[in-house]
Amino acid sequence: MKASYEIIISRWERMCDVDSTSPLLQSSExxxxxxxxxxxxxxxxxxxxxxxxxxxxxxxxxITPPPVETPAPAVEKSEDAxxxxxxxxxxxxxxxxxxxxxxxxxxxxxxxxxxxxxxTGARSTISxxxxxxxxxxxxxxxxxxxxxxxxxxxxxxFFENSGLIKAGPSFxxxxxxxxxxxxxxxxxxxxxxxxxxxxxxxxxxxxxxxLAKAVAGEAGVPFFSASGSEFDEMxxxxxxxxVRELFAAARKRQPAIIFIDELDAVGGKRxxxxxxxxxxxxxxxxxxxxxxxxxxxxIVIAATNFPQSLDSAxxxxxxxxxxxxxxxxxxxxxxxxxxxxxxxxxxxEGVDPKRLARGTIGxxxxxxxxxxxxxxxxxxxxxxKDVTLQHFEWAIDRIIMGxxxxxAFIEPKQKLATAYHEAGHALVCIYxxxxxxLHKVTCIPRGHALGYTSQLPQDDKFSVTYKEMLARxxxxxxxxxxxxxxxxxxxxxxxxxxxxxxxxxxxxxxxxRLGFSKLGPVDYSEEVSPRIQQEIDEEVTRIIKExxxxxxxxxxxxxxxxxxxxxxxxxxxxxxxxxxxxxxxxEPIRGLNEVLxxxxxxxxxxxxxxxxxxxxxxx
Numbered sequence: 001m002k003a004s005y006e007i008i009i010s011r012w013e014r015m016c017d018v019d020s021t022s023p024l025l026q027s028s029e030x031x032x033x034x035x036x037x038x039x040x041x042x043x044x045x046x047x048x049x050x051x052x053x054x055x056x057x058x059x060x061x062x063i064t065p066p067p068v069e070t071p072a073p074a075v076e077k078s079e080d081a082x083x084x085x086x087x088x089x090x091x092x093x094x095x096x097x098x099x100x101x102x103x104x105x106x107x108x109x110x111x112x113x114x115x116x117x118x119x120t121g122a123r124s125t126i127s128x129x130x131x132x133x134x135x136x137x138x139x140x141x142x143x144x145x146x147x148x149x150x151x152x153x154x155x156x157x158f159f160e161n162s163g164l165i166k167a168g169p170s171f172x173x174x175x176x177x178x179x180x181x182x183x184x185x186x187x188x189x190x191x192x193x194x195x196x197x198x199x200x201x202x203x204x205x206x207x208x209x210x211l212a213k214a215v216a217g218e219a220g221v222p223f224f225s226a227s228g229s230e231f232d233e234m235x236x237x238x239x240x241x242x243v244r245e246l247f248a249a250a251r252k253r254q255p256a257i258i259f260i261d262e263l264d265a266v267g268g269k270r271x272x273x274x275x276x277x278x279x280x281x282x283x284x285x286x287x288x289x290x291x292x293x294x295x296x297x298x299i300v301i302a303a304t305n306f307p308q309s310l311d312s313a314x315x316x317x318x319x320x321x322x323x324x325x326x327x328x329x330x331x332x333x334x335x336x337x338x339x340x341x342x343x344x345x346x347x348x349e350g351v352d353p354k355r356l357a358r359g360t361i362g363x364x365x366x367x368x369x370x371x372x373x374x375x376x377x378x379x380x381x382x383x384x385k386d387v388t389l390q391h392f393e394w395a396i397d398r399i400i401m402g403x404x405x406x407x408a409f410i411e412p413k414q415k416l417a418t419a420y421h422e423a424g425h426a427l428v429c430i431y432x433x434x435x436x437x438l439h440k441v442t443c444i445p446r447g448h449a450l451g452y453t454s455q456l457p458q459d460d461k462f463s464v465t466y467k468e469m470l471a472r473x474x475x476x477x478x479x480x481x482x483x484x485x486x487x488x489x490x491x492x493x494x495x496x497x498x499x500x501x502x503x504x505x506x507x508x509x510x511x512x513r514l515g516f517s518k519l520g521p522v523d524y525s526e527e528v529s530p531r532i533q534q535e536i537d538e539e540v541t542r543i544i545k546e547x548x549x550x551x552x553x554x555x556x557x558x559x560x561x562x563x564x565x566x567x568x569x570x571x572x573x574x575x576x577x578x579x580x581x582x583x584x585x586x587e588p589i590r591g592l593n594e595v596l597x598x599x600x601x602x603x604x605x606x607x608x609x610x611x612x613x614x615x616x617x618x619x
Contacts, residue, residue, distance in 0.1 A: 002040075002041055005036075005037035005040050005041045006037075006041060008033060008034060008037040009034065009037050009038060009041065009043075012030070012034040012037075016053060016054075016057060020057045020060070020061075021061060025054065025057060025058065026058065026063065026065075028105060028109055031054060031106065031109055032109050032112070032113060034050065035047055035050060035109060035110055035113040036113055038050065039113060039114070039117045040117075044114070044117065047110050047113065047114060048110070050106075050110075051104075051106040051107055051109075051110045054106045055104055055106050055107075065104065065105040067102040067103060067104060067105075196211065196212065196215055196301050196322065196324050208261075208303040208326050209225075209259070209261055209303060210365075211326065212225075212257070212259040212301045212303065213225075213259070215257060215299075215301065216257040216259075219255070219257065221255045221256050221257055221297075222250075222253045222256040222257070223256070223257050223259065224246060224249060224250050224253075224256060224257070224258045224259065225258075225259040225260075225261065226242075226246055226258075226259070226260055226261070227260070227261045227262050227265070228260060228261065228262040228263050228264065228265030228266040228267065229262060229265045229266075230242060231243060231265075231266045231281045231285075239266070239280065239281030239284075240280045240281050240283070240284035242281075243281060243284040243285050243288060244284060244288070246258060247288040247298075250298050251296065251298065254296060254297045254298050255297030255298065256297070256298055256299075257298075257299050257300075257301060258298060258299070258300045258301070259300075259301045259302070259303070260300070260301075260302040260303075261302075261303050262303070262304065262305075263302040263303065263304045263310065263314070263320075264304045264305070264306045264307075264309045264310060266281050266282060266285065267282055267285065267302075267304075267310050267311055267314045268282075268309050268310065268311060269309060269310070269311045269312070270282065270311055282311060282313075282314075285314075286313055286314070286319070289318075289319050290318075290319075300320075302320060307323065328362065328363070328364055329363075329364070329365060329368075330460050331354075331357050331358065331361075331459075331460060334356075334357035334360055334363065334368060335353050335354055335357045337365050337368045337369070338353040338356055338357060338360075338368055338372065339353050341368065341369050341372045341373075342372060345372060345376050345387055346385070346386040346387065347386060347387055348384075348385075348386035348387055348388040348389070350388070350389055351387070351388065351389050351392065355389075356371075356392055356396075359393075359396060359456065360396060361456055361457050361459070361460060361461070362456075362457075362461075363399075367399060370395075370399065371392065371395045371396060371399055372392075372395070374394075374395035374398055374399070375387050375391040375392045375394065375395040376391075378391050378394055378395060379391045397440065397454070400439075400454050400456075401440070401442070401446045401452040401454055402446040402448075402449070402452070403446060404444050404445070404446055405444070405445040405446065410445065410450070412570075414450070415443055415570055416566065416570055417483065417487070417493065418443045418450045418451040418495070419443040419451070419565075419566040419567075419569035419570045420482050420483060420486050420487075420562065420566045421450075421451060421479040421480075421482055421483055421493075421495055421496070422441050422442070422443055422451040422452070422453050422479065422569060423441070423482060423562055423565040423566040423569060424478040424479045424480075424481055424482025424483070424551075424555055424562065425441070425453035425475055425476075425478045425479045425482075425499075426438055426441045426453055426478075426565060426580055427478065427482075427554065427555060427558055427561060427562060427565065427584070428474050428475050428477070428478030428481075428551050428554050428555065429453070429455060429475045429478070430580070430581070430584070431554050431558065432471045432474050432475065432550075432554065433467065433471065434465070434467040434468045434470065434471035435455070435468075435471035435472070435474070435475055436455040436456065436457050436468075436471075436472075437455060437456060437457065437458055437577060438453070438454075438455055438577040438580060439454040439455055439456040439576070439577055440452075440453075440454045440574060440575065440576050440577065441453045441454070441569065441574070441575055441580060442569070442573060442574040442575075443569045443570065443573055443574075444573050444574060449495075449498070450495060453475075453479075455475070466516055469506060469510060469514075469516065470547065470550075472503075472506060473503050473506060473507065473543065473544065473547035474547050474550050474551045474554070475551075476499040476500070476502055476503040476506075476547075477499070477503060477544075477547050477548050477551040478551045478554075478555065479495070479496050479499055480492060480496035480499065480500070481548065481551045481552050481555055482555055482562060483495075483496075485552075485555055485556065485559065485562070486562075503544055503547065504540065504544065507540045507543040507544050508536075508540050510543060511524070511536050511539045511540055511543070512524040512525055512536060513525055517539040517543070518539060519532075519535060519536070519539060524536060558584075561584040564583055564584060564586070565580065565583050565584055568583045568589075572589070575589070
């Protein structure tokens with residue numbers, strides 16, 4: 001029983017340290033059980049401190065339970081002494097009672113607990129339950145076991161339902177990956193990486209996990225995989241235990257390959273503020289990697305998107321000492337990936353993987369796989385016989401710009417204002433030297449935006465010049481500037497919040513990391529003095545203000561083109577780069593009847609699809 005009381009004490013005190021706002025702190029029943037546990041483990045002197053701590057925590061939360069009136073103590077009659085005939089004399093008249101005193105709820109509970117535990121005839125909770133069961137008083141009787149079990153069950157149910165005691169996590173045993181072996185022939189776009197800590201500091205989906213599987217597939221050995229988050233547990237020792245289990249399972253099946261994805265979740269740089277469980281998990285991983293003998297056929301591969309955040313003990317020679325960058329695929333790699341994922345999909349005539357690769361610059365392998373899947377689903381919805389180029393273009397726009405919200409009702413005034421905003425972006429993009437080429441512009445709501453202007457580079461970009469960064473800032477400012485020119489500064493909307501955020505982040509990078517300001521080529525990524533921080537803020541503001549001035553000049557000199565493009569956007573809703581250039585030159589583009597026929601055809605197809613999917617009567 002002492003161990004059970006100690007568990008209760010530990011859990012209560014841990015709650016006070018970690019989660020002092022828990023509703024359980026307000027429970028008088030839970031507090032009484034905690035005090036009972038202190039008394040029954042011989043820690044009676046700690047009761048007063050526990051009362052003061054609970055009252056202080058409740059007061060800090062703004063909770064002040066009403067005071068409890070405690071009557072003056074009375075002399076208790078002995079419950080153990082049996083009455084006799086000699087005890088027939090009348091009892092003396094009671095003395096004048098002392099007035100009741102007001103104490104806090106915690107103090108009242110403590111007084112009751114201490115009164116029960118007094119040396120004169122007080123008995124523990126278990127003894128009361130035991131005697132009430134009719135026992136003869138022999139503590140070795142079997143009935144004691146029954147009473148103890150009942151008491152433990154009651155405590156267990158109470159604490160489990162209250163959330164004070166939580167069961168630890170349960171995990172399955174590590175087993176090799178049963179999937180079909182992946183070979184290097186299945187991995188495209190990362191030829192250099194095949195020749196493994198796999199790193200990539202840009203968006204995920206570049207194929208790090210697949211490349212690790214291919215290493216195991218080519219070697220023909222079991223592949224054990226785990227994510228760094230699986231070891232990140234708040235329970236002390238659980239993460240380290242999982243690391244031991246992973247390496248023990250691999251040793252039993254050696255030769256084998258262990259792959260740890262998202263290594264930064266468990267292998268981040270250590271500091272004195274880290275919790276103990278985090279240090280234990282990383283330390284256990286370091287010990288396991290150092291414990292390999294020369295005969296052990298185990299290779300450990302890991303992947304991360306943030307190599308700069310890893311602890312230096314992990315990346316030193318002898319551990320993860322070979323770092324392989326897995327970049328986004330270039331145009332040749334994208335062609336290979338597109339061809340690979342087109343297998344099993346019925347592709348229509350005129351679909352050229354090279355053309356799709358040129359229009360998907362910046363796509364990762366996961367993006368390209370998603371593009372083909374979306375195009376196939378879109379073709380199936382239209383009941384097309386094969387997947388055409390139009391289906392792929394729809395899928396590309398869906399990934400870049402988000403899903404269209406055609407059902408959203410936009411008032412004509414709001415639609416026109418959105419058209420002017422997006423037209424401002426588009427015109428600044430066309431007339432700014434160094435800007436990325438315009439791909440499409442639309443005033444149809446997509447995702448969380450009311451409109452969208454899309455740009456795509458003509459070729460793969462591996463670096464960005466100072467001129468191109470300034471052009472990005474100018475294009476970002478174009479939408480807001482257009483609203484101000486047409487509707488006045490007092491009527492500018494908040495629709496440019498994402499543009500302002502993107503411009504501010506870029507300008508801050510230019511100043512703090514890239515050296516494109518009067519502060520010079522100095523890295524200010526770490527903490528800086530207040531004076532330097534003020535100069536950084538001033539430079540960021542200057543760069544954005546200058547960008548505003550350039551965008552204003554472009555749009556002010558081309559107001560007629562701005563009106564023309566906005567009106568065309570309202571009429572056609574979506575225009576590609578070539579159509580935008582025709583509009584601003586005053587040249588005709590698609591006829592309105594052609595657009596209407598296309599919309600009517602789409603509506604008829606949707607209605608026909610709904611009719612075909614509707615069940616027949618009587619079925």
